[in-house]
Amino acid sequence: NAGVTQTPKFRVLKTGQSMTLLCAQDMNHEYMYWYRQDPGMGLRLIHYSVGEGTTAKGEVPDGYNVSRLKKQNFLLGLESAAPSQTSVYFCASRGTSGGLLATQYFGPGTRLTVL
Amino acid sequence: AQKVTQAQTEISVVEKEDVTLDCVYETRDTTYYLFWYKQPPSGELVFLIRRNSFDEQNEISGRYSWNFQKSTSSFNFTITASQVVDSAVYFCALSEASGTYKYIFGTGTRLKVLA
Numbered sequence: 001n002a003g004v005t006q007t008p009k010f011r012v013l014k015t016g017q018s019m020t021l022l023c024a025q026d027m028n029h030e031y032m033y034w035y036r037q038d039p040g041m042g043l044r045l046i047h048y049s050v051g052e053g054t055t056a057k058g059e060v061p062d063g064y065n066v067s068r069l070k071k072q073n074f075l076l077g078l079e080s081a082a083p084s085q086t087s088v089y090f091c092a093s094r095g096t097s098g099g100l101l102a103t104q105y106f107g108p109g110t111r112l113t114v115l
Numbered sequence: 116a117q118k119v120t121q122a123q124t125e126i127s128v129v130e131k132e133d134v135t136l137d138c139v140y141e142t143r144d145t146t147y148y149l150f151w152y153k154q155p156p157s158g159e160l161v162f163l164i165r166r167n168s169f170d171e172q173n174e175i176s177g178r179y180s181w182n183f184q185k186s187t188s189s190f191n192f193t194i195t196a197s198q199v200v201d202s203a204v205y206f207c208a209l210s211e212a213s214g215t216y217k218y219i220f221g222t223g224t225r226l227k228v229l230a
Contacts, residue, residue, distance in 0.1 A: 031216065040124075042206060042220035050215060058217070090160065094216060102148045102216045106160040 002026055004107035006091050012113045013081045021076040021110050023091030031094040032074040033058075033104060034066060036087040043090060049074055081114045088112070117142045119209050121221035128197050129229050136192040136224045138207030144168075146212035149183065149190045154204040154223070166190060167212070197228045 007022045023032065030051050035043040035058075045058030049068040063085060065077045074093075078085060088111050092104040118141040128134045140149065151163040164174060166183050174181045178195045194201050207221040 033217075035220075040222060042119075042222040043218070044220070045217055048215060048217065056215070088158070102210050102212065103150070103162060103165050104216075104218060105162065106152075108159045111158075 004091055004093055004105055006089075006107040006110050008110060009108065010111050012115065013078075014115050015082060017081050018077070018079050019081065019112075020078075021089055021091075021112075023074045023076070023093075023107055024072055025074075025091075025093040025105075026072065027093060027095060027105070028071070029093035029095045029105075030071070031096070031104075032068065033092045033094075034064070034074065034076045035090045035092065036060065037090060037109075038087050046076065046089075081112075083114045086112060086114045117144075117209055117211075117219045119207055119219050119221035121205075121207055121224050123224045124222075125225040125227065127227040127229060130199060131196050133193060133195050134197050134226065134228075136194075136205050136207075136226065138190045138192065138221060140188050140190065140207070140209045142188075142209060144211055148210040148212055148216075150208040150210065150218070151181065151190075151192050152206045152208065154206065156203070160206070163192075194226075197226075199228050199230050202226060202228045 004025045033048040034046040037043045047066040052071040055066045067075045091107040094104045120139045147168045149166045153161045180193045182191045204223045204225045206223045208218045
């Protein structure tokens with residue numbers, strides 16, 4: 001049981017390049033989330049999904065797209081990277097039952113630098 | 116609107132001292148959840164505790180204890196006899212108790228425990 005995994009762990013992009021971050025969970029969770037963490041700002045929600053085939057915008061969605069084609073995977077895409085997207089990205093998932101309902105479990109993070 | 120305030124940006128203590136990390140929240144919901152997460156220097160987010168709004172009992176887990184007071188909208192975290200391994204950034208988060216269960220994070224408190 002790996003929990004929540006993220007690929008890649010580190011990435012450096014040039015302005016204008018595109019990339020996709022992959023989040024995978026093996027806990028059969030319905031809900032998945034993408035956050036970004038910037039110094040002094042805590043974590044902010046980018047997009048989230050309440051189930052396979054669904055996505056919705058969070059607090060800071062501009063410049064990002066997401067897809068949830070399979071229940072266990074949640075992809076975050078940057079179509080044209082900008083230096084302002086330099087950040088650490090965290091994925092999280094949450095189940096819909098059990099003793100720790102509402103608790104999100106986080107992946108290890110992806111550190112992205114856009115030059 | 117929901118908001119979480121962690122006014123202490125950074126705290127330094129000497130090993131074996133007790134330390135309290137403050138968390139003040141704002142919400143109009145009558146039912147909600149509060150969380151604490153630890154982010155050690157390695158970068159991952161480690162779940163520490165979840166508290167729902169109907170449960171105001173204080174909780175103790177080893178050297179960690181949490182004080183939840185609805186009257187002051189606070190959910191403070193105390194580490195007793197701090198150790199160097201407690202050095203980390205600690206985040207407080209607030210979640211709605213239905214729907215998408217999105218988190219609102221505080222900006223975090225960096226705790227440095229000096230040997």
